[in-house]
Amino acid sequence: MQISAITKTYPGVIANKNISLNIKSGEIHALLGENGAGKSTLVKIIYGLIKPDSGTMHFESKFYAPNQPSAARSHGVTMVFQHFSLFDALSVAENIALGMDKPPRIKNLSNTIESVSEEYGLPIDPRKSVGDLSAGEQQRVEIIRCLIQDPKLLIMDEPTSVLTPNEAKTLFKTLEKLKLKGASILYISHKLEEIRLICDTATILRGGENVGTCDPQLESAKTMAEMMIGRILRVPKKKSSTTSEIALEVRALDRAPETLFGTHLKNLNFTVNKGEILGVGGVSGNGQDELTNVLSGESLSKKNSIKLFGKPIGNLPINNRPLLGMLTAPEERLGHAAVPDMTLIENAFLTGKTGAGLLSSNDFIKWSKTKEFAEGIIDKFDVRTPGPHATARALSGGNLQKFVIGRELIQKPLVLVVNQPTWGVDAAAAAAIRQALLDLATLGAAIIVISQDLDELIEIADRLIAINAGSLSKPRLTKGLSVEDIGLMMAGTGEQWGQEINV
Amino acid sequence: MFKLEKRLQPSQKWSSATPFLAVAGTMVFGGIMFFLLGIDPYTAIRIIFWDPLFNPMYADYARPQILIKAGPLILIAIGLAIGFKANVWNIGAEGQYIIGAIFGAGVGLAFYPNDAWYIFPLMVVAGAFGGFIWAMIPALLKIKFNTNEILVSLMLVYVAEKILVSMSLGLLRNPEGGGFPGSRNLQYYDAAANRELITGTGLHWGVLFASGLICLMYIMLNKHLLGYQIKISGQSQKATRFSGTNPSILVAICFGISGGLAGLAGLFEVSGPSGQISIDFNVGYGFTAIIVAFLGRLNPIGILLAGLLMALTYIGGELAQFILGLPAAAIQAFQGMLLFFLLAGDIFTNYKIKLTKKGGTT
Numbered sequence: 001m002q003i004s005a006i007t008k009t010y011p012g013v014i015a016n017k018n019i020s021l022n023i024k025s026g027e028i029h030a031l032l033g034e035n036g037a038g039k040s041t042l043v044k045i046i047y048g049l050i051k052p053d054s055g056t057m058h059f060e061s062k063f064y065a066p067n068q069p070s071a072a073r074s075h076g077v078t079m080v081f082q083h084f085s086l087f088d089a090l091s092v093a094e095n096i097a098l099g100m101d102k103p104p105r106i107k108n109l110s111n112t113i114e115s116v117s118e119e120y121g122l123p124i125d126p127r128k129s130v131g132d133l134s135a136g137e138q139q140r141v142e143i144i145r146c147l148i149q150d151p152k153l154l155i156m157d158e159p160t161s162v163l164t165p166n167e168a169k170t171l172f173k174t175l176e177k178l179k180l181k182g183a184s185i186l187y188i189s190h191k192l193e194e195i196r197l198i199c200d201t202a203t204i205l206r207g208g209e210n211v212g213t214c215d216p217q218l219e220s221a222k223t224m225a226e227m228m229i230g231r232i233l234r235v236p237k238k239k240s241s242t243t244s245e246i247a248l249e250v251r252a253l254d255r256a257p258e259t260l261f262g263t264h265l266k267n268l269n270f271t272v273n274k275g276e277i278l279g280v281g282g283v284s285g286n287g288q289d290e291l292t293n294v295l296s297g298e299s300l301s302k303k304n305s306i307k308l309f310g311k312p313i314g315n316l317p318i319n320n321r322p323l324l325g326m327l328t329a330p331e332e333r334l335g336h337a338a339v340p341d342m343t344l345i346e347n348a349f350l351t352g353k354t355g356a357g358l359l360s361s362n363d364f365i366k367w368s369k370t371k372e373f374a375e376g377i378i379d380k381f382d383v384r385t386p387g388p389h390a391t392a393r394a395l396s397g398g399n400l401q402k403f404v405i406g407r408e409l410i411q412k413p414l415v416l417v418v419n420q421p422t423w424g425v426d427a428a429a430a431a432a433i434r435q436a437l438l439d440l441a442t443l444g445a446a447i448i449v450i451s452q453d454l455d456e457l458i459e460i461a462d463r464l465i466a467i468n469a470g471s472l473s474k475p476r477l478t479k480g481l482s483v484e485d486i487g488l489m490m491a492g493t494g495e496q497w498g499q500e501i502n503v
Numbered sequence: 504m505f506k507l508e509k510r511l512q513p514s515q516k517w518s519s520a521t522p523f524l525a526v527a528g529t530m531v532f533g534g535i536m537f538f539l540l541g542i543d544p545y546t547a548i549r550i551i552f553w554d555p556l557f558n559p560m561y562a563d564y565a566r567p568q569i570l571i572k573a574g575p576l577i578l579i580a581i582g583l584a585i586g587f588k589a590n591v592w593n594i595g596a597e598g599q600y601i602i603g604a605i606f607g608a609g610v611g612l613a614f615y616p617n618d619a620w621y622i623f624p625l626m627v628v629a630g631a632f633g634g635f636i637w638a639m640i641p642a643l644l645k646i647k648f649n650t651n652e653i654l655v656s657l658m659l660v661y662v663a664e665k666i667l668v669s670m671s672l673g674l675l676r677n678p679e680g681g682g683f684p685g686s687r688n689l690q691y692y693d694a695a696a697n698r699e700l701i702t703g704t705g706l707h708w709g710v711l712f713a714s715g716l717i718c719l720m721y722i723m724l725n726k727h728l729l730g731y732q733i734k735i736s737g738q739s740q741k742a743t744r745f746s747g748t749n750p751s752i753l754v755a756i757c758f759g760i761s762g763g764l765a766g767l768a769g770l771f772e773v774s775g776p777s778g779q780i781s782i783d784f785n786v787g788y789g790f791t792a793i794i795v796a797f798l799g800r801l802n803p804i805g806i807l808l809a810g811l812l813m814a815l816t817y818i819g820g821e822l823a824q825f826i827l828g829l830p831a832a833a834i835q836a837f838q839g840m841l842l843f844f845l846l847a848g849d850i851f852t853n854y855k856i857k858l859t860k861k862g863g864t865t
Contacts, residue, residue, distance in 0.1 A: 298744050319747035336741040341513070342734070349731065350746050363728040 001046070001064075001153055001184065006055035008041055015041040016052070017208040023153065028175060028185045030195045030216060033205035034228055034426045039188050042205070043155050046186070047079045048072040060152070070101060076152035080142045080159060088131030095130055096145045116147050120174045135283060136167035143174065154178065155186045160194060161452070162283055165487030172198050190228075192221035193455075193483075206230055229427045238438060241275040242462050246309075247446035248272045248326075248415050253305040253314075255294050263287035263470040265294065270465060270475060272415070272446040277437065279461030279478065280450040281486055284420075287470040288450045289331065292419040295448070296328030297321045308415060322355035325414030329405050331423060331450075333397070337404040340393035344385065347392050348374035348407055355411040373410075381406035381436065398429030405433055409440055416440065419450040434460050454483050466490040507854040514852050521848035522798060522805070526812070528844040533837045542827050550826055551819030551837070561822060567705025569814045571776050574710040575600070575768035577810035579792035581713070581720050582761030584801040588724070589733040591757040595641065595656030596765040597789025598663035599634035603766020604773035605670055606633025608686060608780050611695035612675060615687065622694040626770060627708075634766015635759055637663065642758035646751040652758075664785070671782045685781035689774045697775035709771025713810075716764070721803040733757070765789060794842050813838070 001023040008016040016038045023029045033039045044050040046057065048066030057064045059075055066072035069079075086095050093110045097103035104112070110126040117124045122140045130138060139162060146154055160168040175185055175198060189195055195202055195216050202216045204227045212227055253268040265287055272278045282288060293299045295306070297318035305314040308324055321327070330336045338347045349370045353359050358370045374388040381402045385395055392400055405421055421437065422430035438460055441447050450467075451457050457464055458478055466473040466489040473489045530552075534544030555565035579596045586593045593599075607630030614622050641655035675686040689695045700706045724730035736743040736753050743750055768788065773780060795813050799805030820834035 296745070297747075317747065318745070330741075330745060332741065335739045336745055339735055339738045339742045341738055346731070346734075350735070350742065353728070353746075359728060364726050365728060365731060367726070 001186075002058040002061075003042075003046070004056050004058075006042065006045060006052045006057070008045065008050065008052045014208045016045070019055070019205070019208075019210045021203045021210060021213065023184050023186060024201075025152070025184050026179055026182045027200040028179055028187055028198055030199035030202035031186060031188045031205065032190065032192075032195065032202050032224065032228055034190065037205040037228070038208040039205055040157065041208075043079065043157065043186065043188060046072070046153075047077060047155060073101070073149060076150065077155070078146035078149055078151040078153070079155040080139070080146055080157065082157040082159075082161060084138050084142055086130045086138055086141060089129065091127055091129050092124060092133075092141050093126040095141060096126075096148065099145050100149070112148060113144055116144055120144075120147060120177050121170065122174055135162040135285070136164065136170075139163065139171075143171075147178070151178075151183055153184045153186065155188070157188045158190075159187075160189065160191060164283060164490050165454070165483050168194065191455075192216075192224050195224070196221065204228055225427055237435075238460060239442070240462050241442045241444070243274045243276070243444070245274045246271050247274045247276075248448075249307040249310075251305055251307070253294065253301055255290065255299065255301050257290060258299060263290050265290050265470045268472050270472060272448055274414075274446050275441055275444050276463065277441050277447045277449055277461045278475070279457035279464045280448060280467050280472075281454055281457050281464060282452070282467035282490055284452050286468050288419055288467060290470070291467065292328060292330055292417060292450060295326075295417045296330065319354050322351065322411065322413075326417075327351065327355060327408040327411060327413040327415070328417040329408050329419065329421065331419040333400050333404050334393060338392040338400060341391055343391055344378065344383075344388045344395075344403060345371050345374045347403070348377060348388075351407055352411065355413075377403055377406040377410050380410060382432065398425040401425045402429055402433060405436065409436055412443075413440075413445055415446045415448075417448045417450070420452065421449060422451075422453065422456060430456075454486050457486070458483070464489070505856050505858050507850065508857045509854055510852075514855075517848070517852040518800065521845060521852065522800070522809070524848050525798075525841055525844035528848075529837065529840045532844075533840055536833065536836065537829070540829070540833060542829060547823055547827060547829065550823045551816060554822060555815060555818045563703070565818045565822065567699070567703060568818050569811065570705035570710050571707070572814035572817050573810040574707070574713050575772055575788045576792050576795050576813055577713040577806055578709060578716065578768040578771075579761075579765045579789055580795040580799065580806045580810060581716050581803065582764035583792055584796040584799070584803075584806060585720065585724075585733060586757035586761045587796060588737045588801050589753055589757050590737045591754050592653045593638060593641070593656050593758055593761045594653050594793065595638070595659045595663075595789070596761060596792055597785055597787065598656070598660035599637045599762040599765035600769035600772075600789045601660075601663040601667050601785050602637040602769070603630040603634035604769030604784060605667065605675070605780060606630055606636075606766065607770030608689065608695075608773045609670075609675060611689055611692065611774065612687060614694065615692060618694040620694070623697070623774070626695060626774060627767065630770025631763040631767045634769065635763040637766070638758040638762020639755070642755050642762075646754055652754075660789070667780070667784060668782050671780055671784075675780050677779075686779045688778040690778040695774055697771050707771065707775045709768060709775065712767065712771070714807075717803045717807050724803070729756070765792075794838070798841065798845055816841070 004020045006016050006019045019042060031039050031042065041050060045052050048069045048071050051067065064075060066075065093106050093113060096113060097106060097109055103109065113126040122144060124137060124140050124144065130141060139159065159171060163171065179185065187199055199216050201213060202224065203213045204211050206228060216224065249271045250268055253265060255265040257264055263286060294301050297316060300317065301314040303312045303315045307313065308326055313321060313324065334340050349358055349365065352370065352373050356373050358366050358373060360366060371388055377383065378385060378388060383403045383406065384399045395403065405418065408416055421433050425433065434456065437447055437449065449457065449461060458481065461478045463475045464478050464481060464486060465475045466486060468490050476489065530548055534548055537544040537547040554561050555569065556562060579600065583593055583596055607626040610629040611622060611626045637659060640659060641652045644650040644655055645652045671684045671686065677685060677687045697708050732748040732753060735746055736748060736750060740750065773784065777784060791813060795806060795809045799809035816838055823829045824831060824834065
């Protein structure tokens, strides 16, 4: 596959600027870059979902310009998306048939699926319904769907973001087998270690431009990260400040989900000490949001299941917890932690109203004080914005994240709960946020960091617990733990993943 | 070719300019419509917009009528706007208006012919309560069973209309009315009448109430926690909960306020300009108020202006029917255009138009 001078502009941004790259047959080619670097746009162009403004592509030395995905598939180009497009109620075979242009009979297809899955070491039962499969197994269905069409180029968008470390290993083996058969793989990720492990070549995008191609085997994760962000990366310094005083205690916390697809939190037990950072690792959708909500007070639990400095607060509503020094920053910054169409001042009021005293005694809003509060956050956490009157959606992801985390940090919480603090944030902003969390812990606050990013947890957490299907593993000291160890912790918490591990 | 591009921030300029552009657009296209109907567009538009206010032949009658019509429209629209801001869609203000009138008139008539001072205040309370209770039906059904408040509140309008008919024919029928449907006329019952406060202006208690409420609503929406909660719940459910607002209570508050105000409007109408509960008591204020609320950008000052403008087109429209023989449907189409142009103009508040080169890639 030869790509020359692809350009694609969107209102206000140039998503791809004059990008050229070559993918050799039989190689695993990594496409690296921060969020918004233009990776997704480029692969969508290759897969025929978007038309470029200018530029050409050649596939196997022939002119290649797919106008829709089915045209790309007929050339042998297939793609596995980060978000699955599967129907829960249908069986594996039926789902695969839906994605085919001329599906064979289900019975024949099932046999094909079985042979393909055996060939590539991807065990799956074609008769099982997709709703009963784990995220890793669902991804297998997506991959088999591609493999069955004998792809010459397979595009994978962040495939390991939904996998445990052990599931990821299985995936890598499959990719190796596919590569040996002569197929090319375009592999999108921002996890640098795994790219060093499996990729032959890496192309790095920054701000929509190709800033260089390298051999990941010869580079370190740090040098590649610096190519991605275009400057020297400062890694936060971790110095443990754990004390022996318990700040937050969770005992026998059990909470049924409020929505149909929520996760049931089952018998959670843990403590966080003053000055300690407790990491909660796990693949998303395993109860992280429910845990955040129960801790923030958005959903209430039994009185004695949560104790803050010995005081039971399980049934205390969300507005009362900041007064006791407990604050929360939820995962979704637009729409949960902040309101897209409200100004930063109004968004500052969202959690600052009780904690920062922005309300008068008869519930009138002190707007001038709120404005000062917002300006303080912008100032202290280096939020790049035209001013406090800008709406939240006008900010970039990283800057808004700095704002919503900063909003809680500036209130000097005694206990802080953060969910995915650096999700979708560029490396520099992520480093700043992690450093700010470490600084807060040094001041004696107890912090719970819920994250999918295991590297992040290893970097800043003193102790780690894994969450899976609403249950928690036993906590372990982070020091000396490897990513594999954490993978085992995750697998050990639920039966479902216990089976995974035997694969 | 051109395409729409979303603005990073809604444009303030467009937001305040749209109502004026909408009025201008309505005049132009309304004029074309009148022309096609064989009527001189200039005369028609002059009669609708100018004569009710400034033509000495009609102004004495028309000016007070504008306030009489604008009063209930504004009163109802303010309540609705609070709900609409919070994503709570009370479409049944017409029903709450009817029930408020029945409650208020019922209390007044129960005292007949007593002439104590407290009768009218009591009727005001009863009117608001009637609207409130009627609005609580869709509110509680939504909170308890998550029913669609648009459907339920709308359907309850038709129930209220049936109750109105039953009241005019039965319970509230004037015993001295010779068997005709309709209650006693409250205008002839001093203790219960809502009369013009200053002769020849059309100003009655309801208009006064509406003006006061505009100030109250402005303060509540901009300075008070409740206003913040209303705004936030109109934008994001998750953020609403995160801000510590109970969505169910907010639904009840929004329905309570809008229902209560619609009920008040009904009471002021039945005890004032209309005078009696009759089969055809309601004339659609509850529905027109929806247009007023949006025309006024859900903003108190905007609603004041929109209410007056809407009342003007009503009176002017009647005048045009009377003088030029314009069909009533043409007037309704004219009013509809106003909302149409307003909503169309809203596009420019949130989007800007970008020209793209012809023949280039799309």
